[in-house]
Amino acid sequence: MALISGQQYIDRINELKPEIWIDGEQVSGKLSEHPALKGIIKSKAKLYDIQKDPDHIDHMSFTTHSGEQAGMAFLPPRTKEDLERRRIAIRTWAKSCGGLMGRSPDYLNTILMTFTQSAELLKSQDPTFCQNMINLYEKAVTHDLSFTHTFVHPQVNRGRLQLEWADKQVAAHITRKTNDGIIIRGARLLATQGGLTDEIIVFPQGGISEPSVGNGFSLPANTPGLRFIARESFDYGKSQFDHPLGSRFDELDSIVVFDDVLVPWENIFFYENLELSQEIYDKSSFFQHTVHQVVNRCIVKTEFILGTIQLMIHTINIGGYDHVQEKVSDIIIALEAMKAFVLSSEIQAEIDRWGTMTPAKEPLLAALTYYAKIYPTFNEIIQILGASGLVSIPGENDFNSPIRQDLDLYLQGANANAEDRVKIFRLAWDLSMSAFGTRQSLYEQYFFGGPLSLSKRLYLGYYRDEQIQWVKEFLSIEDEVEDDEKDEDS
Numbered sequence: 001m002a003l004i005s006g007q008q009y010i011d012r013i014n015e016l017k018p019e020i021w022i023d024g025e026q027v028s029g030k031l032s033e034h035p036a037l038k039g040i041i042k043s044k045a046k047l048y049d050i051q052k053d054p055d056h057i058d059h060m061s062f063t064t065h066s067g068e069q070a071g072m073a074f075l076p077p078r079t080k081e082d083l084e085r086r087r088i089a090i091r092t093w094a095k096s097c098g099g100l101m102g103r104s105p106d107y108l109n110t111i112l113m114t115f116t117q118s119a120e121l122l123k124s125q126d127p128t129f130c131q132n133m134i135n136l137y138e139k140a141v142t143h144d145l146s147f148t149h150t151f152v153h154p155q156v157n158r159g160r161l162q163l164e165w166a167d168k169q170v171a172a173h174i175t176r177k178t179n180d181g182i183i184i185r186g187a188r189l190l191a192t193q194g195g196l197t198d199e200i201i202v203f204p205q206g207g208i209s210e211p212s213v214g215n216g217f218s219l220p221a222n223t224p225g226l227r228f229i230a231r232e233s234f235d236y237g238k239s240q241f242d243h244p245l246g247s248r249f250d251e252l253d254s255i256v257v258f259d260d261v262l263v264p265w266e267n268i269f270f271y272e273n274l275e276l277s278q279e280i281y282d283k284s285s286f287f288q289h290t291v292h293q294v295v296n297r298c299i300v301k302t303e304f305i306l307g308t309i310q311l312m313i314h315t316i317n318i319g320g321y322d323h324v325q326e327k328v329s330d331i332i333i334a335l336e337a338m339k340a341f342v343l344s345s346e347i348q349a350e351i352d353r354w355g356t357m358t359p360a361k362e363p364l365l366a367a368l369t370y371y372a373k374i375y376p377t378f379n380e381i382i383q384i385l386g387a388s389g390l391v392s393i394p395g396e397n398d399f400n401s402p403i404r405q406d407l408d409l410y411l412q413g414a415n416a417n418a419e420d421r422v423k424i425f426r427l428a429w430d431l432s433m434s435a436f437g438t439r440q441s442l443y444e445q446y447f448f449g450g451p452l453s454l455s456k457r458l459y460l461g462y463y464r465d466e467q468i469q470w471v472k473e474f475l476s477i478e479d480e481v482e483d484d485e486k487d488e489d490s
């Protein structure tokens, strides 16, 4: 089958009937008609239609060994040109949603591609586990599957080295092994789009010390006992005029509960394995390829934000003020920096031990860390520049009511009529102030571990021996001095 249409995605997700709970009720009926889900499902379906569109199919897909077209995110890059092809495809999808969908299918499909490239690692526990990963990849390519994932243990007690799972059994862990597979009970922190994808990939958090939580597997979203408990939807059923973003792109984050879920052996990549729990991240090129997707999406998102801010400025004619220009230039710097990080990672790309052309890690880690820190300032800039305009935003019903004349007169902008001005400011509000907008900010800061842990990773992982040596030579400092200091320190 390979590339699916948007309608095929919708039909498939409606047939799955995963267990999703929203606002105290289990979702029943078609997911695509549920008020909290229909907006995001429609937007996701559009991605699949773009992929098949004759104007896009050549740069959104590649030809597999069996001669089928498959989504570009599944392509294991072998050359720098392949990285460029992946970049173009990622940005094309991101453009259709302003970069506001963190879980467009290319994110997890990229992750699956990287884990499959390094599937040899899984042989250390069992050769069939390696094959399980390859089988999943091939199934995903053939059926154009989409995935969500859950990697992190619940936020019960971050104050101890030994997290609470050991005694309270909160985190999803193995309770039994049977002839059919392993039984999992407990919870995982989050899965964005939980229940809205064909499958969920479950991998352990890095750095764990408890074997019962050291499991990697994938499950269909409708597996018995698998439960998605969603947060309040930020799609409040409003029109696209009123909530231009929440009505389209709210991905819904869900807690994932495993209520004695049977994971068949053929779905398992490893289990009770502390070594592989770390190696799958350290020895694969998971980080580089995944973050290459992320940073490209963030570039498109920054362009969308820049366009929105500039429209706001033009509408009320504040572009002549120095501080306004300074703030916009901060966004431009962020945009250009992110573009440069990606290009730098591609120029320095090398073939990894699995034969995959892999972008350089350092610029991508710098980009991810930088964006997690800079993103909240975008919201701040929108608020500073929009000021009261961000709350003087009557809704669509107001424009269709007898007070329309008031709105037309009093809400006009220097360079826009009232309706267009409100549309622009509503978009700025939904980007920066609404529940949808503030969740976007939280997402960009935390979805990959948080600004602090990213900075720490950069500090600990960045190679800088040459620079240290250079400065030592400049100061005529002998190597022994450092050794002496080390001895004193220890």
Ligand SMILES: Cc1cc2nc3c(=O)[nH]c(=O)nc-3n(C[C@H](O)[C@H](O)[C@H](O)COP(=O)(O)OP(=O)(O)OC[C@H]3O[C@@H](n4cnc5c(N)ncnc54)[C@H](O)[C@@H]3O)c2cc1C
Pocket (backbone or CB within 6 Å): 148, 149, 150, 151, 152, 154, 155, 158, 189, 190, 191, 192, 193, 253, 439, 442, 443, 446, 447, 448, 449, 450, 452, 453
């Ligand atoms: C919107 C959103 C969507 C997400 N989607 C997904 C998803 O689809 N799949 C998925 O697997 N995960 C997802 N995540 C989870 C994400 O990976 C985690 O939020 C991230 O790893 C941080 O973990 P935490 O939220 O448990 O924060 P915590 O680790 O609990 O941190 C809370 C605070 O405590 C501090 N802290 C905690 N421990 C330490 C320490 N040892 N030293 C110093 N400070 C510490 C942190 O710096 C932070 O300020 C999502 C998160 C968000 C916000």
